Amino acid sequence: MKKFLPLIYIGITVLVLALTAINRPEPEIITPVVNIPDFGMTFPATYREDFVLYLVVDRVDDTVRHVFADPDVISAIEAGEDIPYGSQIVIETWDADKDLLGNVRRDNRGYFVPETMRPNVHVMEKRIDWTTDQLPSPAGVIDWNFGSFDAETMRPSDENRNDCLTCHDGGAFRRDFVFSRSIIETFVARDTVQYIFCSLPRRGNCIR
Numbered sequence: 001m002k003k004f005l006p007l008i009y010i011g012i013t014v015l016v017l018a019l020t021a022i023n024r025p026e027p028e029i030i031t032p033v034v035n036i037p038d039f040g041m042t043f044p045a046t047y048r049e050d051f052v053l054y055l056v057v058d059r060v061d062d063t064v065r066h067v068f069a070d071p072d073v074i075s076a077i078e079a080g081e082d083i084p085y086g087s088q089i090v091i092e093t094w095d096a097d098k099d100l101l102g103n104v105r106r107d108n109r110g111y112f113v114p115e116t117m118r119p120n121v122h123v124m125e126k127r128i129d130w131t132t133d134q135l136p137s138p139a140g141v142i143d144w145n146f147g148s149f150d151a152e153t154m155r156p157s158d159e160n161r162n163d164c165l166t167c168h169d170g171g172a173f174r175r176d177f178v179f180s181r182s183i184i185e186t187f188v189a190r191d192t193v194q195y196i197f198c199s200l201p202r203r204g205n206c207i208r
Helices: 002-023 071-078 162-171 181-190
Strands: 052-059 063-069 088-096 114-117 120-126 144-150 194-198
Touching: 052 071, 052 181, 063 071, 071 181, 181 194
Parallel strands: 052 194
Antiparallel strands: 052 063, 063 088, 088 114, 088 120, 120 144
């Protein structure tokens, strides 16, 4: 009997440990608090269906930008009026498709073929009631605000928006702060999406 005692002790120990594991409460999962910025804008989730694609920009850094405007923008410019309050313009950026040698693929018109959409979608919105907390900077553009949203969650991202404000405030103030206003006018006149190639990378402005 004595020779079996160690085995009995081991068995009892294993049983106790097993029962303890079964009765042990699940560890509490703590979800980290993420500070989502609030710049007072609502992301237009259905912009691809409800807005108008009026401009495609192929850039030297092998990216493609699609620029959409809500119908009120198009209607106002068609009527020769100012862009109304509440209007939004949306810009999404894509990396161009490339072949095995790293050359950019082009469609039958010679334009870049978009492949992978970048994570942030940029929105600019015209309103008269922005607060200083919602704007990228308390100085500069008054009517227009600039937002960056995560393309998947559609939540505001923490991307630096002041670059947008500074660029538009410095170069587009005579066009109601919309660089592509003249492009919209051409789109209205020709009723076709406009394409341009920009020799500047990232967000450099090629519209004069």
